[in-house]
Amino acid sequence: MRWLFPLLILSVFTLAGPLNAKEELVTLPKRDTVQLTIYNSVDLTLVRETRDLTFKKGNNRLQFSWANTLIDPTSVEFKALSNADKLEVLDTSYPAESNQMLIWTVSADEDTTAKVEISYFTSGISWNAEYHGMLSSDESSMHLTAYVSVTNNSGEEYENAKVRLIVGSIHLVEEIAALAGGQRMERMKAAYSKMRAADAAPNKKREIVKEGLSEYYIYSIEGAETIPNGWSKRLESFVQDGVALRTVYTWDPSKYGNALAKLLVFKNDEAHKLGREPLPAGIVRLFRDAGSNRLSFVGQVYTDYIPKNDEVKVNAGFDPEVQLKMKRTSFKKDNLTFRWSGNRQYIVGWDTVEDFEIEIKNFRKRAVDFEVNVVMNGDFDFDSKTKSTKIDFRTQRFTLTMEAGGSTKVTYNVRTRYGQNIKNK
Amino acid sequence: MNKRLILTLAGAALVASAIGISQPEPAQARIKLATLPDKEAVVVRFDHPNQVLVEEERTISLQKGVNTVDFSWAGTNIDKGSIVFRAVNANSKVEILSTSYPPGEAALTWSIASPDARSEKFRLSYLMANIQRETDYRAIVSNDEKTLTFKHYFKIRNWSGGHFDSADFITRDGKTFEKALENGEAKRVLVNKWDKVKLTKEYVYDTQRQYEGKVLTDYVLKNTKEMGLGAIPLEYGKVRIYQDDGKGTTAFTGEDWGTFTPIGDDMRLNIGIAQDIKVEFKRMVNDVENRRGNVYDRDIEDEYEIKNFKDTEATLILTLRVDGEWEMQKDSSGFESYERIDNETIKFKVKCPAKGEPVKLKFHYKQLNIW
Known part of the structure; x- marks a missing residue:
């Protein structure tokens, strides 16, 4: 028993008859084809359906109703795909007693059949992408399956x-x-x-x-x-084997809190055997081969739309085998600047000079990469014997590789100017 | 057999029309099999810090064509999106065509295409919530407090709604044990045991851990191979400490939370207060100096008088903290050694003679540029 809508009812009244003449229900044509175009950024689906209808010469009333669905009444359109020259939509009326129905009056030059297309927007149909990555046991590559x-x-x-x-x-x-x-x-x-x-x-x-x-x-x-x-x-949307994967242990308190995050990184590009199309937003779940085709869960992340050539980072969380400790080893004030007010002087500017130490240890059986982001505030000078790159006006990044079982210490010094010591640049 | 995880199987065979009219779409007959394939080779992994992955194998009889396999998990806490279903044989010709999710049910159906009638072994993996884990330790300290036997236990508590007739449980450090586990049941298993672990006993006076100025007794275990550990990072967990009383039995001497201890780091366990060592704190000097407008320095001299009433000499470690910019002065005295841990923290080692003979630690420092 079909009680779902939308329902298309074709009724015919004669040319000679008065407008309120008794309607004759001629047929209940079924859908021949349906095409759904589903958007994922908004709650919208374009539905195009075709039906074969029989028209009598004269005015034909086509009733289209959509009770209990989520169709946008303003979007419903009628189009004849065949014999279009013999058919003309005279008017569309929306009966006062029902806001889930409309009636087209279609005039036909002669008795004819036609394939018609009815299209409309509906909400309530959605799609989303999901990704499963199976990592090799050394985490250097993965078998990626994309789903919709x-x-x-x-x-x-x-x-x-x-x-x-x-x-x-x-x-x-x-x-x-x-x-x-x-x-x-x-x-x-x-x-x-x-x-x-x-x-x-x-x-x-x-x-x-x-x-x-x-x-x-x-x-x-x-x-x-x-x-x-x-x-x-x-x-399944696609399957790709051998997608190269990089592991970067990242220190970035603004994104990952005061913990070293293990990020698994790949790019949607040809070098990674991807890049044929952008990857739609969705959850990426990574598993590692734990031996004999068994799995171990690595981590998951919801990723936004990934354009071609863009990068995906999955946070696999905390790894007890890789450590980072950060401490402030010294703090001093310098260049104190005073101003006299009457017979008393007040401090109006000063610098702070701080030394920091980052200690990194790698207990894993392979070399790992680190990205350590340090954020300064205000008017500062940054100095370190270890090479770093400027990320933005207040962030410097150390990029390091640590061999299996290795450990190292990176130190840096920050001078920050306050009050009237802040330079006018 | 877990009754809540039901894997039913429906074979779909293509039925040719009896009157020979070809149909645009093949109709599908559905055959419900009476047998439910048993769970085999169940593995529960705890290697992720806060997720539990369950894997199980099922042998399913497939018919040629498209088969529909139903999987439902009412009453259990399976993360639907995490389900991975695949043939155990990576070269299998069987293909999983699609997965469908009915509304409002903890269930799904797979459409599986098989080139022929066959029995195929599948592996099903999913994340399961409400299987709790906990680590705890037992330390049996030798009578002379120089070494200990360190036992590492792994406890699992199953509130997931599912139960395991027999499963391999794998801990974060790769230890495997086979157990049955009912819903609501907890099990505790010894996963590691280290003998003759070297132990350092420390008397500690720490302004951050201070309890009415009393001295604490700590055992310090260094998580290194040289000290008899160092195989794995030690998870956070309660450590109950017993000491060999020299008469063939042990006495409970205290317990503490062991913090997560990476390889190379110390696990510090407080076993209680050292009643026989007393520290008296006095501030002897607290002067403002070097005033420049509203900016000044402060000269501070703190004195810690320590008395060790034991019959033997002891070493006391004092961990003290000073904020801001400060410098220790050269006339500080009474310590064996010191270490500035970071800008705010300084650690003194003080030798304390036996039988209550007092020793004084003089900590003289200047706090600079205060306003």
């Missing part, structure tokens, strides 16, 4: 739909869910069995074809999908 999952909470079931996914951020001035009247889907008792029965999948994995369009990417899923209301479905 489509979730249908639209209130409507789309059977055997062609699915296209839009990667990128589009601009909307109003939310589709609000335009749909904010209806919530109480109808979450989705057809468990229907889902399976409709899953007339071919005996192979679906290809997902990716192509660019303006600022966006379109992922087209091969074949047709049926996703009952309330269900999600996950498909």
